[in-house]
Amino acid sequence: MELIGMLDSPYVRRVAIGLQLLGLPFTHRSISVFRGVDQLAPINPVLKAPTLVADDGTVLMDSTLILAWAHTVAAPRTLAGSDALHAARVLGLALAGCEKAVQLVYERARPEEKRHAPWVERVTAQARQAFALLEQAFEQRPPTALDDAAMTAAVVWTFTQDLLPGLAPPEAHPRQRNWAAQAEAHPAFRAAPHGDGVYPVA
Amino acid sequence: MELIGMLDSPYVRRVAIGLQLLGLPFTHRSISVFRGVDQLAPINPVLKAPTLVADDGTVLMDSTLILAWAHTVAAPRTLAGSDALHAARVLGLALAGCEKAVQLVYERARPEEKRHAPWVERVTAQARQAFALLEQAFEQRPPTALDDAAMTAAVVWTFTQDLLPGLAPPEAHPRQRNWAAQAEAHPAFRAAPHGDGVYPVA
Numbered sequence: 001m002e003l004i005g006m007l008d009s010p011y012v013r014r015v016a017i018g019l020q021l022l023g024l025p026f027t028h029r030s031i032s033v034f035r036g037v038d039q040l041a042p043i044n045p046v047l048k049a050p051t052l053v054a055d056d057g058t059v060l061m062d063s064t065l066i067l068a069w070a071h072t073v074a075a076p077r078t079l080a081g082s083d084a085l086h087a088a089r090v091l092g093l094a095l096a097g098c099e100k101a102v103q104l105v106y107e108r109a110r111p112e113e114k115r116h117a118p119w120v121e122r123v124t125a126q127a128r129q130a131f132a133l134l135e136q137a138f139e140q141r142p143p144t145a146l147d148d149a150a151m152t153a154a155v156v157w158t159f160t161q162d163l164l165p166g167l168a169p170p171e172a173h174p175r176q177r178n179w180a181a182q183a184e185a186h187p188a189f190r191a192a193p194h195g196d197g198v199y200p201v202a
Numbered sequence: 203m204e205l206i207g208m209l210d211s212p213y214v215r216r217v218a219i220g221l222q223l224l225g226l227p228f229t230h231r232s233i234s235v236f237r238g239v240d241q242l243a244p245i246n247p248v249l250k251a252p253t254l255v256a257d258d259g260t261v262l263m264d265s266t267l268i269l270a271w272a273h274t275v276a277a278p279r280t281l282a283g284s285d286a287l288h289a290a291r292v293l294g295l296a297l298a299g300c301e302k303a304v305q306l307v308y309e310r311a312r313p314e315e316k317r318h319a320p321w322v323e324r325v326t327a328q329a330r331q332a333f334a335l336l337e338q339a340f341e342q343r344p345p346t347a348l349d350d351a352a353m354t355a356a357v358v359w360t361f362t363q364d365l366l367p368g369l370a371p372p373e374a375h376p377r378q379r380n381w382a383a384q385a386e387a388h389p390a391f392r393a394a395p396h397g398d399g400v401y402p403v404a
Contacts, residue, residue, distance in 0.1 A: 045331040046298050047324075058287050061294040064266050069290040072282055080274055085260050088271040092263040096248050114318040122249075129247040 005049030016192035022074035091149035097130035138175035154183035207251030218394035224276035293351035299332035340377035356385035
């Protein structure tokens, strides 16, 4: 299968790491959804990254759906009961923090006169709440394995620290900081580093 | 469990319908993420709808994650192989069309001088591509059952037709139009009608 998208997107990166953790081989093309429209449009005219092209040519989008499908190929999910509930809580908070961070990055990319202060204020507050609650969730139950939820939390942390320093100060979120540091040392993370590079690292 | 959010959100509505289809009882509170901030913030400070409060008090967000967790409670998913792949394709297109439609609705809610024409143009084109490809996917394999993917496609269609008439003209998308008409006649859809009402209908 082929994964398309740049590793500076936390959504692309969580798929690149998740496929490795599932033991599914893939090739990667680092194409921008903006500068690479001419290359991307023939593959996925919706212009979404990550885009995954399955071996039969089916084109998927949405990182959660791609990972859910990958689980059906590789290994059934085994979480149940309160583990499944806690994982859904953690992943929901990480994806909410990520969505709001991405919205702030897009807003910042607009001409200044097109930015809307009440929107920025609302989305900033939402992101901060998400990261604060994620910190609490990690305090209640520290992450131990690179399941989709804990893996994604680390990816989102790295992305947010790089693009929006100050949004979630590390000193106020020591558990996420430490967990991300630990996760980033894993071979699957190192093979798909945050940035605009290509997986796998040479 | 308790579902929080207004049924004019396609994300809230797909959860309201999905929980019914899984046979999971729930109560519903129709709270706006804007006008209802004072009520919502104590429950979910991230201010996301749908918010689901599980029986043990755990607060979840993100409609895909809520439905995935609900499946672990009610019944394991049974799709595999090409069925799972096709369902992920359909759901990805429906959620992409939905995301872009929601972005257009938010943009329209800004003061006119804060709207950014290149953004509107890009997102409009993305939405149209998603609905066109969804029509093709339905042509290849017509939906027959209310699984998450086909159910969501109907919810997104109804929402988009109501809020953004002309974005996806019915005459160009007869399969989605017909499928939505069929789905909207189902008791689970009628109990959670599109709009700002409360489930279940009295």
